[in-house]
Amino acid sequence: MNKEEKPPILWLQAGIFLGTLLVAAIGVPWYGVSHGFHWSAWLGFALVLVANGISITAGYHRLWSHNAYKASGLLRLPLALFGAATLQNSILVWASGHRRHHRYIDDFDKDPYCANRGLWFSHIGWMLRDYESSREDFSNVRDLQRDPIVAWQHRYYVPLALAMNFIPPLLLGWITGDWIANLLLAGVLRLVISHHSTFFINSLAHYWGKQPYTDHNSARDNGVLALLTYGEGYHNYHHQFQSDYRNGVRWWQFDPTKWLIKAASWIGLTRDLNRTPDFKIREAIVAMQFKHAEQSLALSINPEKLRTIVEQEYQQFLQSLQQWKALREQWYVRKREKLAEARDDWYRKWDQTNLRAGFRELEHALKLQQKRLEQINLQLRLRMA
Ligand SMILES: [Zn+2]
Ligand SMILES: [Zn+2]
Numbered sequence: 001m002n003k004e005e006k007p008p009i010l011w012l013q014a015g016i017f018l019g020t021l022l023v024a025a026i027g028v029p030w031y032g033v034s035h036g037f038h039w040s041a042w043l044g045f046a047l048v049l050v051a052n053g054i055s056i057t058a059g060y061h062r063l064w065s066h067n068a069y070k071a072s073g074l075l076r077l078p079l080a081l082f083g084a085a086t087l088q089n090s091i092l093v094w095a096s097g098h099r100r101h102h103r104y105i106d107d108f109d110k111d112p113y114c115a116n117r118g119l120w121f122s123h124i125g126w127m128l129r130d131y132e133s134s135r136e137d138f139s140n141v142r143d144l145q146r147d148p149i150v151a152w153q154h155r156y157y158v159p160l161a162l163a164m165n166f167i168p169p170l171l172l173g174w175i176t177g178d179w180i181a182n183l184l185l186a187g188v189l190r191l192v193i194s195h196h197s198t199f200f201i202n203s204l205a206h207y208w209g210k211q212p213y214t215d216h217n218s219a220r221d222n223g224v225l226a227l228l229t230y231g232e233g234y235h236n237y238h239h240q241f242q243s244d245y246r247n248g249v250r251w252w253q254f255d256p257t258k259w260l261i262k263a264a265s266w267i268g269l270t271r272d273l274n275r276t277p278d279f280k281i282r283e284a285i286v287a288m289q290f291k292h293a294e295q296s297l298a299l300s301i302n303p304e305k306l307r308t309i310v311e312q313e314y315q316q317f318l319q320s321l322q323q324w325k326a327l328r329e330q331w332y333v334r335k336r337e338k339l340a341e342a343r344d345d346w347y348r349k350w351d352q353t354n355l356r357a358g359f360r361e362l363e364h365a366l367k368l369q370q371k372r373l374e375q376i377n378l379q380l381r382l383r384m385a
Pocket of ligand 2: 101201202219239
């Protein structure tokens with residue numbers, strides 16, 4: 001595509017991005033040097049920044065785009081309000097674009113922030129011009145249009161976005177007496193940081209990091225990005241298991257959004273949290289390990305002995321998958337029976353305990369296989385060197 005063919009620039013959006021960036025890069029340090037910022041202005045900045053960030057990750061993204069859990073109106077309302085403050089458009093527009101991103105990932109014409117179109121395009125470029133791939137189409141968010149809070153936020157998006165950008169810093173200014181400091185920090189600097197930390201997910205998290213769960217798309221797992229994005233850096237996992245309320249699936253992975261959603265369930269603000277079964281997660285990892293082993297076997301010297309081992313492991317893997325599927329079917333049958341009968345009895349409890357033990361056994365076997373394959377892949381890499 002040559003320069004003449006590029007769609008027209010969206011001046012309002014470009015102006016907001018550039019204007020706020022200039023104020024954050026020049027105005028904030030200038031005020032800091034000439035007047036100084038009181039710690040209370042930094043505290044206000046941090047609070048509004050976190051409220052904005054969480055509204056996007058827990059609200060716009062995991063709740064509305066992916067239905068990864070359900071939330072009460074008491075939580076949905078602040079998520080919608082602080083989400084509007086981030087100036088990333090209404091929930092409806094955002095979720096519609098994001099669902100297209102997942103469905104058509106890496107597709108040049110259909111993925112609105114397609115990483116194949118370059119780092120700049122996927123970070124911010126896609127919002128600066130009137131691209132065909134960003135055209136509004138709400139046919140994929142009919143479920144959200146039925147949520148009264150989503151519909152209300154979409155209808156009054158502009159006044160809500162303005163109010164939520166000015167009221168918190170003005171309120172902080174009124175409390176502390178330093179209007180300019182709060183407008184600069186909780187107003188402008190907060191907006192710029194909040195923007196780019198979200199945009200990193202579309203750009204860097206599709207370029208930089210590992211692909212432990214799938215290599216069918218460009219999404220990457222990146223622990224450093226997770227630190228900057230309230231846990232959303234585990235993007236390879238997320239693209240493979242998008243309806244999971246967790247992105248950092250291991251307990252030690254930094255995912256404050258996951259912890260918040262979980263903690264909110266203890267006081268009834270969230271419920272029906274979707275979790276991918278542990279076996280399915282390991283299945284994806286092990287399948288990738290076999291893929292790597294295959295690639296290395298093709299390139300290594302005298303691979304016969306290792307090839308036999310890998311083949312044996314693969315047969316065992318297929319067997320585990322079949323056993324898991326059979327167990328899952330049994331589980332569904334029992335679940336239906338339970339619904340049909342009103343009362344619980346000791347036999348069903350005993351039966352369910354047995355089923356659970358079966359699942360755990362298979363999970364454990366797959367965990368051991370994952371460890372063995374790690375060793376095999378290590379040996380294969382050494383043979384290639
Ligand atoms: Zn997503
Ligand atoms: Zn993505």
